Amino acid sequence: AQSVTQPDIHITVSEGASLELRCNYSYGATPYLFWYVQSPGQGLQLLLKYFSGDTLVQGIKGFEAEFKRSQSSFNLRKPSVHWSDAAEYFCAVGLMDSNYQLIWGAGTKLIIKP
Amino acid sequence: NAGVTQTPKFRVLKTGQSMTLLCAQDMNHEYMYWYRQDPGMGLRLIHYSVGEGTTAKGEVPDGYNVSRLKKQNFLLGLESAAPSQTSVYFCASEPGLFSYEQYFGPGTRLTVT
Numbered sequence: 472a473q474s475v476t477q478p479d480i481h482i483t484v485s486e487g488a489s490l491e492l493r494c495n496y497s498y499g500a501t502p503y504l505f506w507y508v509q510s511p512g513q514g515l516q517l518l519l520k521y522f523s524g525d526t527l528v529q530g531i532k533g534f535e536a537e538f539k540r541s542q543s544s545f546n547l548r549k550p551s552v553h554w555s556d557a558a559e560y561f562c563a564v565g566l567m568d569s570n571y572q573l574i575w576g577a578g579t580k581l582i583i584k585p
Numbered sequence: 586n587a588g589v590t591q592t593p594k595f596r597v598l599k600t601g602q603s604m605t606l607l608c609a610q611d612m613n614h615e616y617m618y619w620y621r622q623d624p625g626m627g628l629r630l631i632h633y634s635v636g637e638g639t640t641a642k643g644e645v646p647d648g649y650n651v652s653r654l655k656k657q658n659f660l661l662g663l664e665s666a667a668p669s670q671t672s673v674y675f676c677a678s679e680p681g682l683f684s685y686e687q688y689f690g691p692g693t694r695l696t697v698t
Binding site for chain 2 (some may be wrong): 480503505512513514515516520551561565572574575576577578
C-alpha cells in the first residue's frame with residue numbers, strides 16, 4: 472500500500488540555524504509531492520509542490536524542497552529558520568490513480584529555540 | 586474572499602447526541618473534503634465530494650454522513666456521537682481537475698464525553 476513517512480515526530484532547531492525535514496514515500500511511480508504547514512490552532516497551508524521538471528522547488532516563506540527519485544524522498548529545507556516557523560509540517564503525496572485523494576504523513580513538529 | 590470557513594469552531598457533545606458541521610467555500614472549487622486530525626496520526630480522510638450532489642467515502646467513513654447539495658457547502662453529520670469521534674475536524678476544498686492543491690478551513694474541535 473502507498474504510504475508517506477515522516478521519521479521525525481519533533482525537531483528542535485535554534486533560531487537562525489538551517490532546517491531539513493525528511494519525507495519518504497512508498498509508491499511505484501513518481502507521485503505529485505507536497506509540503507503543507509499548520510501553525511498552532513490553524514488549518515493547513517500549502518508551502519510548495521512538485522509535479523514534474525526541476526527537482527528543486529521553491530515555496531513560500533523561504534522554504535525549498537528537493538525530490539530525489541532514487542531515494543523516494545522529498546525533503547524540506549530552509550537555510551535560516553525564524554521563530555515564526557514554529558509549526559507542524561506535513562508531507563503529502565497525490566497519486567495518479569488515487570481517486571482525488573492525498574496520502575498524508577503524520578507530521579513533524581518544529582520547535583525553535585531562541 | 587473568506588476562503589474556507591467552518592462552523593462551529595468548538596463543540597462538546599454527549600455520547601449519542603447528533604450534530605452537523607458546516608463547511609463553506611467561496612472559491613467555486615469543485616472538490617471538497619472532510620478530514621479528522623488526531624495526535625500522531627496526521628490527517629485521515631472521512632468523506633469527499635468531487636462535485637455538487639456527489640459524495641464518496643474516504644479512509645475512515647464509519648459513523649459519519651455527508652451531503653453536498655450546493656457546490657459551496659459540504660456538511661458532515663454525526664448521527665450518534667461516540668468518544669472515539671473526539672478530534673479536530675478540517676474541511677478542505679480544491680479547484681479540481683487533479684490540481685491536488687487543497688485549501689483548508691480553520692478546523693472544528695469536537696469533544697464527545
